[in-house]
Amino acid sequence: MMRFFAALGALLGFAAPALALDKVTFGTNWRAEAEHGGFYQALADGTYRKYGLDVTILQGGPQSNNRLLLAAGRIDFDMGANMIQAFDSVAENVPIVAVAAMFQKDPFILMSHPHAGYDHFRDLPKATAFIGNDGLVTVYQWLKLSYGFSEDKVKIYTFNSAPFLADKNSIEQGYVTSEPYAIAQQGGFTPNVFLAADYGYQSYSTTIETRRAMIEKNPDLVRRFVEASIIGWYHYLYGDNAKANALIREDNPDITDGQIAYSIAAMRKYGIVDSGDALKRGIGAMTDARMAAFFKQMAAAKLFKPDLDYKRAYTLTFVDHGVGLSLRPKP
Structure with missing residues (x-):
């Protein structure tokens, strides 16, 4: 009889040792913020652990490049900014592959002063444009081709908004989730916001990337990380995200509750995460x-050669399966 109960206990897992979790390091592309919230949520609420993962989030920042660490095999996954990076990996023969796109819309925006003659997108090409170096060689090349923007109007944006605030005849790049809030705080006005994605810019953003070797050798680990992250994003957007926000503030003490709240509201308002095909x-x-469609845009803007095998930049194996759809609130 005792042997029976011992066997039953082992079958039900009463005394069985816990299975070891797979250790995973995920590198972000900037300091912790609400735009990374779904990943922090999956860590905070135990979703990663439910998927058998012991996840460490390695935040990025101005002095770090987690994408290089991924390419070197030092970390397991990283957060890609956009598909231009992924296409560039193919062009440079770097074996990094996008396995999911957590943002359906790239959050890149242009901002203008209200009531200064730049209240419509068609007005923007005539304004002085404060554009960062990365934006100039990527999104701005598409803006030139599609809407007649000119590099003659560009002044390099150094992530200091003082020149934009001082010049009502200027526009400034930013992210819809952050810069409008900063402008309102610093300048005391709400800027006009033009989301490039709403005018035809088709890049995905906030992708999950990994090495091709990881996909080939351990696809189940990739699947579990992607699916747990997806569930984390549903919980972050539509559930109780207090613990995730606490982890974000722990990693980045400089971020404010006001900025976090604004970012979450903007992601919902503009459908950054949960829209379109999602x-x-x-x-x-x-x-x-x-x-x-996006590669065609970038090839036309001369960022890539038209014959680049861009399909090597991504795989659909781990997405499009409806994971987490039941977690979205009913309308």
Whole structure:
């Protein structure tokens, strides 16, 4: 009889030792912020652990490059900023692959002063444009081709908004989730906001990237990390995100509650995470059609050669399966 109960206990897991969790390091591309919230949520609420993962989030910043650490095999996953990076990896023969896109819309924006003659997108090409170096060689090249923007109008944006605040005849780049809040705080006015994605810019953003070797050798680990992160994003957007925000503030003490709240509201308002294909396929969705359209944009803007095998930059294996759809609140 005792042997029976011992066997039953082992079967039910009463006395069985816990299975070891797979240790995973995920590098972000900037200091902790609400735009990383779904990953912190999955860590804070135990979703990663439920998927058998012991995850460390390695925050990025101005003095770090977690993408290089991924390429070198020092970390397991990293957060890609956009698909331009992924296409560039193919062009440079770097074996990094995007496996999910947590942002359906790239949050890149242009801002203008209200009531200064730049209240419509068609007005913006005539303004002085404060654009960062990265933005100039990427999004701005598309703006030149598609809407007639000119590099003659560009002044380099050094992430100091004082010149923009002082010049009502200027525009400034930013992220819809952050810079408008900063401008309101510093300048005392709400800027006009133009989200590039709403005017045809088709890049995904906040991608999950890993090495091709990881996909080939341990696809189950990739699947578990992607699916747990997707669930984390649903919980962060629609559930109790207090613990995740506490972890964000712990990693980045400089961020304020006001900035976090603004960022979350902006992600919801503009459909940054949960819109488009994600509405039916689930957060993280990517499609071949969208990738083809965006690559065509970038090739036309002369960022890449038209014959680049851009499909090597991503895989749809781990997304588009409807994971987490039931967690979205009913309308």
